[in-house]
Amino acid sequence: MSDWLESRTGLRAALGSLLGRVHSARSWAPALGHVAGFLFLLQCATGVLLALYYRPAFDGAHASVERIVSEVRFGWLVRSIHVWGTHLLLATTLAHLAARFVTGSHRAPRELVWLSGVALLAALLGSAFTGQVLPLDQEGLQGALIAASEAGPAAEIVKGGPRLSDATVSRFFTAHVVIFPAIAALAIALHVALVAKHRLAGEEGAPPGSPHRATLATLGAAMALAILAFALPAGIGPKGDPSLSVGGVKPLWIFLPLYQAMKGGWTGTFLLIGLPAALVALPFVDRGRNRLPILLLGFALMAGLLVLGLLGAMDGTAAAAAASGR
Amino acid sequence: MELLLLLLLQDVDGFGRADRDAACLDCHQESGEELRGSVHEATGCVGCHGVDEVRRGQVRGNPHRRIAEFRSWKGRNLTDDCGSCHAGPLEALKGSEHYVDTRSPAESMKRGCIECHGYHGVRDSARSSIAKECRRCHEPGSRDLDWGEAAFGRMDDLERTLLRCEEKLAELRGRPGIATADVRAAAGAARRSLAEMATAQHGLDFIRLEAAARQGNETLAAAYNPLAAREREFARRWLLLAPFLLFAGAAAALVGARAARDRKDSGA
Numbered sequence: 001m002s003d004w005l006e007s008r009t010g011l012r013a014a015l016g017s018l019l020g021r022v023h024s025a026r027s028w029a030p031a032l033g034h035v036a037g038f039l040f041l042l043q044c045a046t047g048v049l050l051a052l053y054y055r056p057a058f059d060g061a062h063a064s065v066e067r068i069v070s071e072v073r074f075g076w077l078v079r080s081i082h083v084w085g086t087h088l089l090l091a092t093t094l095a096h097l098a099a100r101f102v103t104g105s106h107r108a109p110r111e112l113v114w115l116s117g118v119a120l121l122a123a124l125l126g127s128a129f130t131g132q133v134l135p136l137d138q139e140g141l142q143g144a145l146i147a148a149s150e151a152g153p154a155a156e157i158v159k160g161g162p163r164l165s166d167a168t169v170s171r172f173f174t175a176h177v178v179i180f181p182a183i184a185a186l187a188i189a190l191h192v193a194l195v196a197k198h199r200l201a202g203e204e205g206a207p208p209g210s211p212h213r214a215t216l217a218t219l220g221a222a223m224a225l226a227i228l229a230f231a232l233p234a235g236i237g238p239k240g241d242p243s244l245s246v247g248g249v250k251p252l253w254i255f256l257p258l259y260q261a262m263k264g265g266w267t268g269t270f271l272l273i274g275l276p277a278a279l280v281a282l283p284f285v286d287r288g289r290n291r292l293p294i295l296l297l298g299f300a301l302m303a304g305l306l307v308l309g310l311l312g313a314m315d316g317t318a319a320a321a322a323a324s325g326r
Numbered sequence: 327m328e329l330l331l332l333l334l335l336q337d338v339d340g341f342g343r344a345d346r347d348a349a350c351l352d353c354h355q356e357s358g359e360e361l362r363g364s365v366h367e368a369t370g371c372v373g374c375h376g377v378d379e380v381r382r383g384q385v386r387g388n389p390h391r392r393i394a395e396f397r398s399w400k401g402r403n404l405t406d407d408c409g410s411c412h413a414g415p416l417e418a419l420k421g422s423e424h425y426v427d428t429r430s431p432a433e434s435m436k437r438g439c440i441e442c443h444g445y446h447g448v449r450d451s452a453r454s455s456i457a458k459e460c461r462r463c464h465e466p467g468s469r470d471l472d473w474g475e476a477a478f479g480r481m482d483d484l485e486r487t488l489l490r491c492e493e494k495l496a497e498l499r500g501r502p503g504i505a506t507a508d509v510r511a512a513a514g515a516a517r518r519s520l521a522e523m524a525t526a527q528h529g530l531d532f533i534r535l536e537a538a539a540r541q542g543n544e545t546l547a548a549a550y551n552p553l554a555a556r557e558r559e560f561a562r563r564w565l566l567l568a569p570f571l572l573f574a575g576a577a578a579a580l581v582g583a584r585a586a587r588d589r590k591d592s593g594a
Contacts, residue, residue, distance in 0.1 A: 067507070069502045069503070070500075070501070070503070212581050212588070219574050219578045220578070223575070223578075226574075230563055233503060238499070
């Protein structure tokens with residue numbers, strides 16, 4: 001059977017040679033990329049199942065997600081996997097990026113590997129952001145309003161009109177289900193092809209990489225995801241009210257540094273533009289033999305983002321505690 | 327001559343439009359006091375009695391002109407005033423022995439809405455409060471009182487079940503894995519039927535009312551009771567996870583063994 005397929009497509013030869021060159025014999029770090037890839041595919045699969053029941057309308061969206069979570073058989077499980085999958089995918093991607101930064105895998109001639117990875121990260125962030133809007137709970141509504149206000153002159157394109165409506169939901173839905181996943185898929189294809197080309201993992205003379213670490217890491221991630229989805233299944237909060245004051249409504253954890261920075265006005269814009277610029281510029285700036293300054297700068301940036309994120313997470317709880325008189 | 331001029335200049339008519347409570351309260355302070363704090367405070371005097379023209383400051387005789395919009399209490403069945411907003415209960419009452427078709431306002435105060443609810447000072451029309459009014463005329467142990475109290479008791483049961491159900495639904499809203507749409511629909515239907523019963527009870531057909539309330543309670547309980555079982559079933563979801571973890575664990579062990587073998591082979 002597989003011979004029949006092989007003689008007609010040559011798939012096994014092509015994929016085998018490609019994937020055979022992305023494994024490493026030396027460390028666990030490259031397995032992170034495989035885990036991220038697996039999680040992305042899982043997100044697509046669970047996303048398709050969710051899209052069968054989701055209603056992209058301003059009034060119907062929240063109710064459709066409530067239905068998925070309560071009424072649809074195993075809907076709660078599919079949604080929980082999708083929600084936890086988001087967190088794990090973003091965490092794995094960030095860890096993968098950080099590991100690759102430390103090992104200097106962005107340096108010449110691998111700039112395009114890095115840049116395709118940055119594009120992939122941007123697409124995943126876009127997907128995560130638009131995905132959080134879709135249930136139209138308070139966080140979702142707030143996300144849509146923030147996106148519209150940050151878009152400036154493009155606000156009407158984001159909202160699909162002068163105010164939040166069915167058109168807004170349609171746009172966020174299309175962005176989440178078609179636009180960002182398509183960009184991500186293209187970026188992944190480019191990224192994997194370039195990794196294979198540069199033999200990132202299996203350098204010349206080194207023993208050939210084995211796929212076992214990647215498989216074990218993927219199995220581990222799947223088990224962790226399953227345990228999280230069962231232990232902490234995702235519910236849904238009350239329907240978002242546009243007129244409600246939105247103190248304490250937080251975005252996804254990965255956006256918390258930006259959320260905190262945006263309170264300072266210009267600091268938010270600085271981060272929104274400066275951070276991607278730094279990531280894109282990195283392979284072209286980090287060329288010298290002495291990597292220490294760049295590494296230190298990188299760690300400082302990571303620490304700064306972590307601090308901003310923690311501040312963003314804690315914000316509101318202190319005020320709430322004060323308000324309740326504790 | 328000056329007297330004639332003075333008379334001519336005076337506003338002989340002296341009627342002013344009384345379309346706000348302030349105009350009524352000039353003379354009717356007591357009624358105003360009773361209305362304050364009652365459920366009809368927002369409705370005001372004019373809401374029930376209508377607008378009239380009055381000669382303000384007149385101390386003797388009746389200062390009311392009694393224009394067409396004014397609903398005077400003379401020669402009318404005052405129960406009709408209540409019906410201007412509470413049409414449903416009035417329709418039901420008309421079919422009962424508690425209604426009298428009369429032109430005498432005094433008679434209509436003895437048998438009609440006012441008999442049980444009062445008029446200006448209506449504060450509470452809950453079933454439990456009105457039930458006390460029955461005992462003013464109906465002896466304990468009498469057939470009518472027993473039937474009435476039985477019907478009210480079943481309606482109270484239904485309301486208690488409904489409140490418990492609505493509380494549980496609020497708690498479960500948005501929680502994963504526990505279907506509540508059918509219970510929500512049943513609670514909505516029960517709420518509507520309780521409202522219909524509250525109107526229909528004015529017809530005093532307590533046997534029908536008691537049966538309807540009992541049936542409503544059974545239907546609601548049938549929908550509500552499975553919720554606990556669904557919560558328990560969801561708590562047992564780990565039984566689904568266990569096979570997956572076993573399978574994944576076994577696969578990981580196999581892969582690990584293979585990796586160890588490969589390392590040994592390449593090392594040797």
